[in-house]
Amino acid sequence: MEIALLYVAGAVLLGLAGIGVGVGVGVLGARFLEGIARQPELLPMLRTQFFIVMGLVDAIPIIGVAIALYIMFAVVGG
């Protein structure tokens, strides 16, 4: 029972992190492409900013992914 709960916890963590980062980076990427379409000459600047903000957006989900993997492989197996 407890082990099953741990697996569910890990799965929920992974899934929610995936949803969050998917929506976040999706919106960000859409705006990025819109920006390039509007002003192609800004591409180098926009790309730098895009990567910075992407790093900010996926920071919390990636922590969630790390914790989920840790739960599923290290805590449960122990």
Added chain:
Amino acid sequence: MASDAQTTTGYIKHHLQNLTYGQHADGSWGVAHGAAEAKAMGFWAIHLDTMFWSILLGALFLWGFRKAAQRASAQTPSGFLNFVEWIVEFVDENVRGSFSHKSDLVAPLALTLFVWVLLMNTMDLVPVDWIPQIAGLMGIEYMKVVPTTDPNATFGMALGVFVLTLFYSIKIKGVGGFAAELTMQPFQAKNPILKILFVPANFFLEFVSLISKPISLSLRLFGNLFAGEMIFILIALLFSGGAVLAVAGGVLQWAWAVFHILIVLLQAFIFMTLTIVYLEMAHSHH
């Protein structure tokens, strides 16, 4: 290799355990054998591997850049000199872009943080088993090679930045100015009674945002690198599963390493950029 490294779980846990030096339960000082013993040491324990690798890489950075600075001349630079010049110019450009005041500290700090964090992150690209195995042959039980996958290292750096932010906030704006910044925003009023009424709410909001800065700064770096390391460890598990899985593991490890280069660079860059932005905020009046 220690005895607990035989099972999958043991393997992962072994890789995530720092070489901890502290006081044993019986009062003697020494290196912990196993996670439980390390945990029992409590607060006054130090991670020897994190300290060793971070100081070694910091020294490498200082030595390399000093060497480049000494050899700098008016002639066409070559090789390593070119590389150093490129990094310095890149950092300089970023500092000029987001820091608008005069300071002798911010650009060197940004350069140090960027190169240091980058070097520490790059240790993640060394295959996960190499250095721990060599250390194991030398009789060192635990060896966690990437200092930035240890929250102690990232929190240490973020606290350093936080102290600098506080110092410059108070130095530039004075104690009164800093206190006003903490209590007079974001709700503002002309009426003095309303002003006082807004103080607790303002202070709560501003205090949370002040404290969240070093925490998010350090957790972001730690989380990204920890996740990367975790996936490398999981991929490394494939090598013990027969020939087919080993080949798949090799391909996966290569692919993840290539992708991870992006994260390694990006996180070092973000750490530097946010440091500059925080110091800029500390310098500017409202």
